[in-house]
Amino acid sequence: MDRITDKIAALPADAEYFSLEFFPPKTQMGFSNLRVRLQRMERALRPLFVNVTWGAGGSTAQKSLELAELCQRELGLTTCLHLTCTNMSQALIDQALDDARALGIRNILALRGDPPRAEYRDADEPTEASEEFTWAIDLVKYIRKKYGSYFCIGVAAYPEGHGDGSHPEGQSFEHDLPYLVDKVQAGADFIMTQLFFDIEAYEKFETTLRNHPSGAFKTIPILPGLMPIQSYAMIKRTTKLSHAKMPDAIMDRLNAVKGDDEKVKMVGVDILSELVEQIREIKSRTPGPKGFHFYTLNLEKSVSFILERTKLIPDIPDEEEAIADESPAVAAVQRMIPKISVNGNVPPRAPSHTRTARRQSSVGSDPHNRVIVGRAATHPEWEASSTEAGIPAGSVNTRANTLAISEGEGALGREATWDDFPNGRFGDARSPAYGEIDGYGVSLHMSVTQAVRLWGYPKVASDINDIFVRHIRGEISAIPWSEEDLLPESSIIKDKLEALNRKGWWTVASQPAVNGLPSSDPTFGWGPASGFVFQKSFVEFFLPSADWKILYDKLTSAEVEEVVCFYATNAKGDFVSSDYTGGSARAGGSESTNAVTWGVFPGKEIVTPTIIEEVSFRAWSEEAFGIWAEWAKVYGRGSDSQKLLDGIREDYWLVNIIHHDYVDTDALWRLLIE
Ligand SMILES: Cc1cc2nc3c(=O)[nH]c(=O)nc-3n(C[C@H](O)[C@H](O)[C@H](O)COP(=O)(O)OP(=O)(O)OC[C@H]3O[C@@H](n4cnc5c(N)ncnc54)[C@H](O)[C@@H]3O)c2cc1C
Numbered sequence: 001m002d003r004i005t006d007k008i009a010a011l012p013a014d015a016e017y018f019s020l021e022f023f024p025p026k027t028q029m030g031f032s033n034l035r036v037r038l039q040r041m042e043r044a045l046r047p048l049f050v051n052v053t054w055g056a057g058g059s060t061a062q063k064s065l066e067l068a069e070l071c072q073r074e075l076g077l078t079t080c081l082h083l084t085c086t087n088m089s090q091a092l093i094d095q096a097l098d099d100a101r102a103l104g105i106r107n108i109l110a111l112r113g114d115p116p117r118a119e120y121r122d123a124d125e126p127t128e129a130s131e132e133f134t135w136a137i138d139l140v141k142y143i144r145k146k147y148g149s150y151f152c153i154g155v156a157a158y159p160e161g162h163g164d165g166s167h168p169e170g171q172s173f174e175h176d177l178p179y180l181v182d183k184v185q186a187g188a189d190f191i192m193t194q195l196f197f198d199i200e201a202y203e204k205f206e207t208t209l210r211n212h213p214s215g216a217f218k219t220i221p222i223l224p225g226l227m228p229i230q231s232y233a234m235i236k237r238t239t240k241l242s243h244a245k246m247p248d249a250i251m252d253r254l255n256a257v258k259g260d261d262e263k264v265k266m267v268g269v270d271i272l273s274e275l276v277e278q279i280r281e282i283k284s285r286t287p288g289p290k291g292f293h294f295y296t297l298n299l300e301k302s303v304s305f306i307l308e309r310t311k312l313i314p315d316i317p318d319e320e321e322a323i324a325d326e327s328p329a330v331a332a333v334q335r336m337i338p339k340i341s342v343n344g345n346v347p348p349r350a351p352s353h354t355r356t357a358r359r360q361s362s363v364g365s366d367p368h369n370r371v372i373v374g375r376a377a378t379h380p381e382w383e384a385s386s387t388e389a390g391i392p393a394g395s396v397n398t399r400a401n402t403l404a405i406s407e408g409e410g411a412l413g414r415e416a417t418w419d420d421f422p423n424g425r426f427g428d429a430r431s432p433a434y435g436e437i438d439g440y441g442v443s444l445h446m447s448v449t450q451a452v453r454l455w456g457y458p459k460v461a462s463d464i465n466d467i468f469v470r471h472i473r474g475e476i477s478a479i480p481w482s483e484e485d486l487l488p489e490s491s492i493i494k495d496k497l498e499a500l501n502r503k504g505w506w507t508v509a510s511q512p513a514v515n516g517l518p519s520s521d522p523t524f525g526w527g528p529a530s531g532f533v534f535q536k537s538f539v540e541f542f543l544p545s546a547d548w549k550i551l552y553d554k555l556t557s558a559e560v561e562e563v564v565c566f567y568a569t570n571a572k573g574d575f576v577s578s579d580y581t582g583g584s585a586r587a588g589g590s591e592s593t594n595a596v597t598w599g600v601f602p603g604k605e606i607v608t609p610t611i612i613e614e615v616s617f618r619a620w621s622e623e624a625f626g627i628w629a630e631w632a633k634v635y636g637r638g639s640d641s642q643k644l645l646d647g648i649r650e651d652y653w654l655v656n657i658i659h660h661d662y663v664d665t666d667a668l669w670r671l672l673i674e
């Protein structure tokens with residue numbers, strides 16, 4: 001019995017249940033770590049089902065199917081595969097549905113994805129045979145027509161209204177309502193909502209649906225979407241992107257602790273637990289089992305606390321637990337235990353940062369603390385056995401112990417939750433949580449109208465120079481690679497960044513050098529009091545291949561190569577770095593790891609929150625080039641703008657250059673500008 005609605009129907013009338021959402025990790029190591037995490041969460045938390053997200057336009061198709069296979073086939077979890085229908089070929093939709101069926105998946109969350117780009121269509125597709133996929137309802141109808149009742153179909157809904165800004169009257173639940181009625185009447189079996197924190201909006205939403213004159217929502221399962229608060233910066237960004245309101249009372253509680261990551265997380269657990277209680281009260285008005293949906297962002301600690309605190313974890317009878325302890329699931333948990341680094345050490349608590357930093361990592365802070373040290377995708381043979389790691393047999397052989405581990409308790413818990421502080425947008429590339437924020441794939445995060453309003457219709461490369469320069473100057477709020485303004489720290493290198501962008505080297509990230517400022521410094525400071533912080537300067541930018549050839553020679557010249565590290569790639573996947581220049585490896589052949597931000601604090605080891613290295617650069621660069629393609633789709637096929645952007649994508653390189661001489665704070669800029 002793997003259809004979600006059948007599973008719900010089999011529950012007692014007063015039962016509660018929940019689902020957990022995961023996205024396909026960007027890196028092999030992230031995938032391998034998620035496998036272990038899923039095994040642990042399945043055992044400790046017992047979700048009724050899990051969701052696997054789908055990158056808009058099919059951008060994660062293969063990875064989503066791999067993750068869905070792991071969940072459904074290997075772990076035996078009832079799996080709901082998300083599927084979007086816009087901006088991709090019908091062939092891909094057909095393939096995904098056929099693959100899902102072949103994997104035994106019985107549940108699809110049928111979504112629209114990004115707004116359809118008018119001229120986007122697979123040129124090879126015979127038009128008379130293809131369906132029009134403009135709205136999610138088109139996918140619901142298509143699945144019903146092609147597969148009958150084989151799939152249980154879910155659809156999305158938005159308690160505060162869908163917010164892509166394309167509707168003239170703005171964001172409103174009332175505007176969406178008739179279309180939601182249509183989606184359900186077209187054959188949807190359950191509803192999952194966008195994340196929200198405004199309980200009054202949710203109450204109005206569920207009450208309106210349940211009492212709707214059409215009767216469409218009288219009994220349909222409605223799963224409210226809840227996002228654990230992983231960090232201050234992340235929740236601010238997610239609520240902005242999802243257009244969910246953060247009530248003042250909740251924001252005040254987070255503002256009061258915003259400098260302390262651990263406290264933000266625990267206040268977040270309180271906030272989410274209170275939301276669950278309030279939703280319970282609203283749901284008690286409708287008979288039948290009550291469901292909840294959690295956006296995990298591939299992290300386990302917060303959600304485990306919330307589920308335990310709110311008693312949402314289902315009990316299992318003792319005898320079933322005894323059987324379960326003999327089962328393959330336990331063997332899986334036992335396999336997970338040895339994910340202790342070879343020398344058996346465990347990571348310390350992640351440092352407390354007060355500022356949004358870039359590629360955050362607990363790994364570089366202490367080489368002993370690596371959780372995944374190699375590149376092997378599965379069952380790396382360097383793992384210590386549980387006996388070698390000093391774990392008494394049977395010590396995790398109960399669900400209670402597994403839950404404690406998911407909550408970060410003890411040495412095993414610290415090991416399991418090593419990546420629990422994804423400050424900034426990009427965490428450690430070894431973490432399942434690494435990558436773009438929602439796992440919905442590369443996206444501009446805005447409608448065509450908004451994109452055109454911000455960036456107009458670029459026709460020649462110098463138009464792009466202007467867009468980047470205006471972003472550096474704060475005249476436009478976003479470029480396709482960054483929806484945020486520059487951080488205050490960038491102001492001291494603004495003229496250098498402008499100069500680079502004016503000459504057509506388009507910067508997407510950077511930082512100035514800092515040689516020992518107090519940790520309390522209002523612009524550069526972070527971490528505990530009485531410390532000192534340091535930074536190496538770096539800059540990441542796109543440049544034409546002809547310019548790259550010249551710059552490469554400069555970077556690999558005898559006097560420069562000692563003081564810089566660089567990583568460079570293009571859309572075809574050609575890759576060069578300072579580790580492998582001229583076909584030979586430098587520094588003994590090992591790949592470099594660059595701590596570009598570090599801090600020294602009383603009574604602590606050196607903390608290195610930002611690291612640049614090959615694995616994260618490569619994973620990010622795929623996304624970075626994908627964004628050019630997304631931007632091109634804003635404009636009509638064959639238009640000047642589309643041709644310009646696609647041409648750039650094919651020709652340009654993305655390069656990240658780090659200068660090691662942080663004492664000479666101008667060195668990087670002299671090298672690149674003069
Ligand atoms: C639980 C959940 C999971 C998600 N998972 C993913 C994912 O895995 N991958 C991903 O890329 N995205 C995902 N999304 C995001 C989703 O793809 C976007 O929000 C998308 O912009 C809208 O999708 P939809 O299915 O709600 O679209 P639709 O139901 O088509 O609605 C989109 C908007 O159009 C309006 N509308 C609908 N029909 C019509 C019509 N006939 N005429 C005029 N207006 C109409 C609606 O009112 C709404 O404002 C998810 C969202 C939710 C809530």
Ligand SMILES: NC(=O)c1ccc[n+]([C@@H]2O[C@H](COP(=O)([O-])OP(=O)(O)OC[C@H]3O[C@@H](n4cnc5c(N)ncnc54)[C@H](O)[C@@H]3O)[C@@H](O)[C@H]2O)c1
Nearest residue numbers: 357358424425426481486487490507508509510616617620
């Ligand atoms: N090299 C890698 O390994 C790697 C991996 C992931 C992400 N990234 C980069 O990080 C960026 C965003 O990451 P984040 O959200 O953690 O960063 P962030 O928001 O912390 O910003 C990164 C820094 O770059 C500056 N910046 C922002 N826009 C800039 C621009 N257009 N030109 C020059 N500087 C700019 C910011 O002021 C800030 O100091 C991505 O756009 C990407 O360029 C690089």
